[in-house]
Structures are given as C-alpha cells and as structure tokens.
Amino acid sequence: MTFIFRSTLMRNRSFWLPAISAVRTMSSQTGPTPPFSTLSVSRPVNAVTHVELHRPEKRNAMNRAFWSEMVECFNQIALDSECRAVVVSGAGKMFTAGIDLMDIASDVLQPGGDDTARISWNIRRIISKYQETFSVIEKCPKPVVVAVHGACIGGGVDLITACDIRLCTQDAWFQVKEVDIGLAADVGTLQRLPKVIGSRSLVNELALTARKMYSDEAKSCGLVSRVFPDKDAMMAGALELAGEIAGRSPVAVQGTKINLIYSRDHSVAEALDYMATWNMSMLQTDDVMKSAQAAMEKKNPKEVPFSKL
Numbered sequence: 001m002t003f004i005f006r007s008t009l010m011r012n013r014s015f016w017l018p019a020i021s022a023v024r025t026m027s028s029q030t031g032p033t034p035p036f037s038t039l040s041v042s043r044p045v046n047a048v049t050h051v052e053l054h055r056p057e058k059r060n061a062m063n064r065a066f067w068s069e070m071v072e073c074f075n076q077i078a079l080d081s082e083c084r085a086v087v088v089s090g091a092g093k094m095f096t097a098g099i100d101l102m103d104i105a106s107d108v109l110q111p112g113g114d115d116t117a118r119i120s121w122n123i124r125r126i127i128s129k130y131q132e133t134f135s136v137i138e139k140c141p142k143p144v145v146v147a148v149h150g151a152c153i154g155g156g157v158d159l160i161t162a163c164d165i166r167l168c169t170q171d172a173w174f175q176v177k178e179v180d181i182g183l184a185a186d187v188g189t190l191q192r193l194p195k196v197i198g199s200r201s202l203v204n205e206l207a208l209t210a211r212k213m214y215s216d217e218a219k220s221c222g223l224v225s226r227v228f229p230d231k232d233a234m235m236a237g238a239l240e241l242a243g244e245i246a247g248r249s250p251v252a253v254q255g256t257k258i259n260l261i262y263s264r265d266h267s268v269a270e271a272l273d274y275m276a277t278w279n280m281s282m283l284q285t286d287d288v289m290k291s292a293q294a295a296m297e298k299k300n301p302k303e304v305p306f307s308k309l
C-alpha cells in the first residue's frame, strides 16, 4: 500500500476508537494526499480508509485528474489488506459540483480522429474510461459508505449510486443535472439509480427534469439510509458504521458485497448458483468457526481477531 496516511499517530491507538474522537482526525485542512491532487486519503481508525474529494475551492468539481485518481485510489484500496471498509466524503462547502465544466471541453468534447468512425471510437473510449471512475468503487470488494453534505450534482449522483451505503446531512440535495448541460448521464446514474430507488417514475422525473431532490425525499425514496443534522454528526456516524463493518470477518463482508451486487444484476436462480459456487470455497475459512464460537460465548463479533484478507 503506497498511500502516505496523514494519521500516523492514529495507527497505535486502540482499534475501536469512539467515532466522534476519530472524526477530528479526518479533516484534511492540509490538502490532497500525494501523489493525488484531488483526493485526500487517510486512515482515521484502524481498517477504515477515508477518501475525501479535495478541491473545496472549486466545490470538488471533477477535473481530469480526478477521473483517473479515483481509479488509482480504489484499485489500491482493493488490494490493501489493512483496509476493510471505506468512507467517501467531500471537503469544504459541499460534496461535489459534478464534472468540471472547464475541463469537459478539453477532454470529452475534443476526442481527436480524422473521420467519423475514428472520432466516434475515441469518444467511446473516453466514455468507458470515465465510467470506470465509479465502476471501480463497485468492483472494490471493500464496502464503501458515502457521506454527502450540501450539493451532490451530476457526476456526484453517478458516484454515490456506485457506493454500498449512502448517508447525508439535513442540508443535502441531489441533482441529476446532465440534461441541463445537454447530456444523457452516461457514467452510471441512468444504470444504477433505478436499482437504488424503488420508483421508476421518480427516477425518470429526476433524470428528465434535473430538479433538485432534498434530503427528506432522498430518505423517503431510499436513496440514502440515514439523514444527520450536520456534517460532524454524519462523519461520526459514517465512521462508526464503517467500523462496524471493518470489525467483522473480511471473508464474510467482502463475499456479501460481491454477492449482493451479483444478485442485483442476475436472476434469483443464477445468483443462488453463483452463491453456492462462491461459498463452496469460502465456507472453508477459519472465520466461520471463530465467529460461531464467539456467538456461542456471547462475544461481540468485533472482538474476534480475523486474519487479513
């Protein structure tokens, strides 16, 4: 793992810090974490990685660097055996203003190529690359909790729909803004939002009109599972939740994420078949015996020392 974590002091503190004390160490006043220029990456408590979108002066607008840094970051997290859960949030006034409207012209809208076929091929390649920025979150086997405050616009909705658990503050609002900039949203919202929100009609309304959806409606339609009064409370809640996940068997947790996503995209019969194949090896883990013994002894699962995965 090559991240230079800010919170080196935290490493030697006890595994299960109360979330509220850890949240103070999450603030990234000092800027992005090298080699990244748009992300601050830290380890606020053991086994939990915090990824913060960090261009607060530009409202965390997603510039060219961001689109590749997210891929690099989540590919590293996927391989990091010290990390068992992830929290994503935004620095400054809001979660994100979506795609950087200054950069879009120099990348997506200038694909290169000397005839229609080649230009089209290049546009397709660019769109696929942008899609990977959020698909990488879904492909990462570690569960990702996203914490949204203030605005979550355009690409922000693409991002959060690829996460496993969504939390927000009372002042949060969500906007599928793409039609307002002449685009059909093409990096995940149209594909994932209908699987997150039960009402197809509501998804269509949001995507076709670009109207803002506020936190109360986001909660009632199931886009977020919890609403917090302010950002501090939300970050404490996000850390606590991530800590709960990180304390359990990584074999069980990662297998659960992978199979939940598989079952979303397949029939019940196919997903049961996949599950049986998955668990024919994973059930052989020591974690099952360790967890079962802890349950018999009425111990908290977080007290069980699981090997790294």
Ligand SMILES: CCC/C=C/C=C/C(=O)SCCNC(=O)CCNC(=O)[C@H](O)C(C)(C)COP(=O)(O)OP(=O)(O)OC[C@H]1O[C@@H](n2cnc3c(N)ncnc32)[C@H](O)[C@@H]1OP(=O)(O)O
Binding pocket: 057, 058, 059, 061, 062, 093, 096, 097, 098, 099, 100, 101, 102, 108, 126, 127, 130, 151, 153, 154, 155, 156, 177, 178, 181, 183, 185, 186, 187
């Ligand atoms: C293949 C590609 C697929 C991806 C598609 C994605 C599509 C989308 O994301 S569509 C959504 C695009 N975003 C927007 O339309 C939002 C535009 N911004 C705003 O409406 C406001 O800035 C906002 C409500 C977010 C914040 O308002 P506030 O008053 O708090 O701040 P401002 O003074 O407006 O902005 C502060 C500085 O940030 C810069 N900025 C804000 N948003 C963007 C952006 N999207 N792209 C680039 N820069 C942005 C703004 O210019 C200010 O900069 P400066 O003047 O240098 O201080």
